[in-house]
Amino acid sequence: MTADRRLSALDDEALGAELRGIADRLVMPSGAGLPERVTARIVAGERPRTDAWRHALARRPVRLAVLAAILALLLLAAVVTGGRLGLPGLEISVGGPTPSAAATPAGVALDLGGPVDEATAASVIGRPLPRSSDPTLGPPDAILLDRRVGAGQVAMVWGAAGGRPSPDPTGTSLVLTMFRAAGSDQLELKAVDGQVEDVVAGGPAIFIRDPHEIFIFGPGVEPSPIAVRLVGANVIAWRANGITYRLEGALTRAEAIRLATSFREG
């Protein structure tokens, strides 16, 4: 008796295998030169287009025309009534103060763990937390502990302030993370474009410009990433006293070296 090989008679698993079989045979554009073209656009300072309205108009021209007409009427009414108008349960003010930046605690948006006190953080890494001699860096605005990383990763976070590097959109100016390597735990800084350099006197360090991925591996003969972070800032990383330190921020190479060497155990 011959098995029914019709595609319509296959179970999910067999049909899935047939579908996987066509994946490599589909006509695809080559994409040759795409990375270079993306880089050229970014280097040229191109800002991405916001196409949402264009696409939305193409999709639902009639519905949007009605909405636009209602909005125009509301705005006209706002002008007539001196900038305020109301519908039951709704008030629209034209103009008014610009919202301030999000007032979230420093570092919370970075997903680097929860806040802890300095003593707890120091006990996790087994050393006193470092202090910077740089006058712009006083006590950190937040100390965070991420227990997903090895024996625990501590992050000291500084928000925006005069003299500090430009903050990112979350209001974070600098982040210094540190953890103690134990057993087969290891941190691999995925250096790209040959931008790994020994830069800090007195010990090996690396400086990486531009966005890059960081893989944190768990223990095991065949280590698999337990966390992947994409870091948009520049980073300088070094090791001292069995601890790996990473300083992230909008830093030039010279600024990164200067700040990295300004840290001493407090």
Add this chain to the structure above:
Amino acid sequence: MAYETLVRRYADLAIRTAVVVGAAPDEAEDAAQDAFVKAYAALARFRPGAAFRPWLLRIVANEARNRRRSAGRRTSLALRAAEDRPSGDAAPSPEQAVLDHERRLVLTDALAALRDEDRQVIGARYLLDLSEAESALLLGIPRGTVKSRLSRALGRLRVVLAEAER
């Protein structure tokens, strides 16, 4: 530029994603390119610790969907005309190679006949070989919905295939 290395790593997958979501082949590269530029601009909002690949692919998918909607048309997946035939004892006979190719054409046409929702979930799981979690992120639906939607989509694919195989 370090970001170029990331683009190089994910370029092919990004283009495949755009095609699977429904962009025309001649627009898929543009959709991927725009997505990479947008992803770069949005890096600061990328949630550290999250996986980069599905985040990027979701941006690609949005670009591809928007382009397809703007064009007001849907595109079909197409198989390469020339088959790569292995050599040696394992190589199928010319007759079998033709039959295999026709079988794949039937499957590709049936896939193209599905509605977008079905085609995209099948494409994510089998053509892009994404995990359920990654598929959920790509499609913007809960993980559990991927499984149920995939099951229904395969069922509808069988109906289309049965018509073609009558």
